[in-house]
Amino acid sequence: MTAPIPLSLRVNGERVDAHALPRTNLADFLREHLQLTGTHVGCEHGVCGACTVRVNDEIVRACLMLAVQADGASVQTIEGLSDSGEIADLQEAFRARNALQCGYCTPGMLMAAQDLLRQQPAPSRNEIRGHLSGNYCRCTGYHAIIDAIEATAHLRRRSAR
Numbered sequence: 804m805t806a807p808i809p810l811s812l813r814v815n816g817e818r819v820d821a822h823a824l825p826r827t828n829l830a831d832f833l834r835e836h837l838q839l840t841g842t843h844v845g846c847e848h849g850v851c852g853a854c855t856v857r858v859n860d861e862i863v864r865a866c867l868m869l870a871v872q873a874d875g876a877s878v879q880t881i882e883g884l885s886d887s888g889e890i891a892d893l894q895e896a897f898r899a900r901n902a903l904q905c906g907y908c909t910p911g912m913l914m915a916a917q918d919l920l921r922q923q924p925a926p927s928r929n930e931i932r933g934h935l936s937g938n939y940c941r942c943t944g945y946h947a948i949i950d951a952i953e954a955t956a957h958l959r960r961r962s963a964r
């Protein structure tokens with residue numbers, strides 16, 4: 804039987820020392836070892852985007868990354884972005900425009916949306932669609948999600964003036 808491997812990383816700003824089996828992916832590690840269940844697991848094949856997290860400031864599919872590959876990394880999950888207030892405006896825009904129904908895709912959508920807005924403060928609707936093309940939503944039809952991200956970008960630009 805394979806022994807668990809030690810790893811040390813930062814998760815939402817806090818140091819975590821743990822052990823994980825070599826086959827454990829980062830999504831399962833976050834959910835099952837750290838009880839950070841905001842990172843959802845859908846397809847487990849890198850297709851749906853439900854498991855999107857930030858690793859060293861770039862978004863990744865946590866189902867495609869092994870937990871041991873995050874040794875030494877800084878990981879931020881939806882809980883971290885939410886608790887810090889970084890995406891409070893985006894969350895409010897999603898709520899106000901009914902951009903979520905079952906909510907299963909929402910953490911991944913918010914992670915991807917915030918990633919886009921950090922890179923491109925004034926995205927076109929096509930750019931928003933393109934950036935979210937790897938995040939599936941079964942409920943909303945996407946329009947409300949695009950609206951919420953567009954509105955947040957607009958508000959951020961206005962408050963930055």
Ligand code: FES
Binds near residue numbers: 843851
């Ligand atoms: S669960 Fe990771 S992309 Fe679908």
Ligand code: FES
Binds near residue numbers: 903908939942943
């Ligand atoms: S709100 Fe249900 S999958 Fe997107």
